[in-house]
Amino acid sequence: MDNKLFNITKVYKGEIAFNYDIKKLMSWKIGGLVECIAFPKSEQEIIELKEYVEKHEIPYYIIGKGSNILFGNQIFQGLIIYLGKNYTSYNIEEVTGGFKITCSSGLTLAKLGNIAKEEMLSGCEYLSYIPGSIGGAILTNAEAHKQAIGNITTKVKVLDNNRIVEYTKEMCDFKYRSSIFENKSNIVILSIEVYLIKTSKEEISLKMKEAKDYRLSKQPNKPSAGSVFKNHSLGPAGKLIEDAGLKGLKVGDAKISELHGNFITNENMATSEDVIYLIETIRQKIKDKFDIDIELEIKLFNL
Ligand SMILES: Cc1cc2nc3c(=O)[nH]c(=O)nc-3n(C[C@H](O)[C@H](O)[C@H](O)COP(=O)(O)OP(=O)(O)OC[C@H]3O[C@@H](n4cnc5c(N)ncnc54)[C@H](O)[C@@H]3O)c2cc1C
Structure with missing residues (x-):
């Protein structure tokens, strides 16, 4: 553990955890260990955290509820500022x-x-x-x-x-x-x-x-991040994915939903690599079939 990060508790007195398994907070249930996660409850605590990491050049990332992010499986050496727990007034x-x-x-x-x-x-x-x-x-x-x-x-x-x-x-x-x-x-x-x-x-x-x-x-009743791609002027991304014959495709434990082509579900222990493989496959097939590029709606982090 980087001492600089550990010393954050000298300036920030709110809820904090070290070596935290982030996947339990992500709607996809995918992600690795994060070195440090803070759950601020006020504007002042957010400012303290941000000033500290910027001063010490520590990488950081903001998460609200984690329902629109593919969080990579590797260890994240930095601080996650998680707002969806205590900053809710x-x-x-x-x-x-x-x-x-x-x-x-x-x-x-x-x-x-x-x-x-x-x-x-x-x-x-x-x-x-x-x-x-x-x-x-x-x-x-x-x-x-x-x-x-x-x-x-x-x-x-x-x-x-x-x-x-x-x-x-x-x-x-x-x-x-x-x-x-x-x-x-x-x-x-x-x-x-x-x-x-x-x-x-x-x-x-x-x-x-x-x-x-x-x-x-x-919508499927399995862990996901909602729609993976933005809709295109040619049609809803889910319909394009369905028309490209990709519904039901599974890699590892990640699967393109049978119910909604724009959802990739975690069937059990999917990794960020499984999801990325499906994303790249979808992009390529859509390009081949319709000659268009579709844009991600989800955010990628720590990949
Ligand atoms: C089952 C399911 C259904 C969904 N249906 C819809 C839908 O119908 N319509 C729709 O639009 N979306 C939908 N989504 C996607 C998602 O829920 C939304 O995009 C939601 O608004 C993301 O909020 P979040 O707090 O989870 O963001 P997060 O996933 O925590 O973060 C998303 C991005 O926002 C940034 N961020 C979060 N909070 C802040 C902040 N306070 N300041 C700065 N940056 C911040 C993060 O850094 C990240 O880049 C769905 C998702 C799921 C899992």
Whole structure:
């Protein structure tokens, strides 16, 4: 263990673990040992961690809930800042015409959906079945049933090169599975404000049931990271993969789902190498059959 990393506990007093098996926190259940993982609960703790690793030139990576990342199997020598456990506070305020909810970026979309339901606020019913955090959702403008996080977001607060900066919705440049934050290195999405309007509990329950039923019937019930590729103008990636005859292809314990061609499931003990092999196979077959390049939706780390 690098002494510099161990000494982080001199400046950071929050929850921390060393030699941690990251796979248990990843939705794919894939990943190796990480030297150090911290679970900050406040903006101040995030700043302390980031300043420390930058000062000592220690590699680090931010994880929200780990539902959109292929984390490599080798040991990661550095710090993981995991926000989806303790950095989850929120505040609701009535404003003209509706309600403003300020959420820390580690809050899950499921929790936001439940809060909104309790308060009878509409705008995130479909989003609430995406198994990620607010921060991860903002990065790629997560969306379900045409309801995108960017639609309800009015402000995003980020730590950008150790300065706190507030972005208005317009500055975020939300697009299909993308935002301005995707191409910025060294940023941490700290919190966001969403604007929701009152509706009836019945209407919310109906939409949430629709979202849940859709997922149960269309998505495999095995560890995955959701859609692996972004859709293409030629068609949904899942359909292209199906048309290329790839559904059901298995390498090691990783399998292209029979139910949804854009999902790669971990059937038991899949490794990052198994998944990468399938990803490369899909890319090549799609190129051969349709002469197009499809783009990854998931993020790759430590490969
Ligand atoms: C079964 C299943 C279904 C899914 N369905 C959908 C769907 O319908 N629609 C959809 O859009 N997505 C879907 N996803 C993908 C995923 O859940 C979303 O992209 C989600 O928003 C990712 O959030 P996360 O917290 O898990 O991000 P993570 O996986 O933790 O991180 C993803 C990326 O964001 C970065 N990041 C995370 N938090 C922060 C932060 N606070 N500041 C800076 N960078 C950060 C990470 O470094 C990483 O690069 C699905 C995934 C699964 C497993």
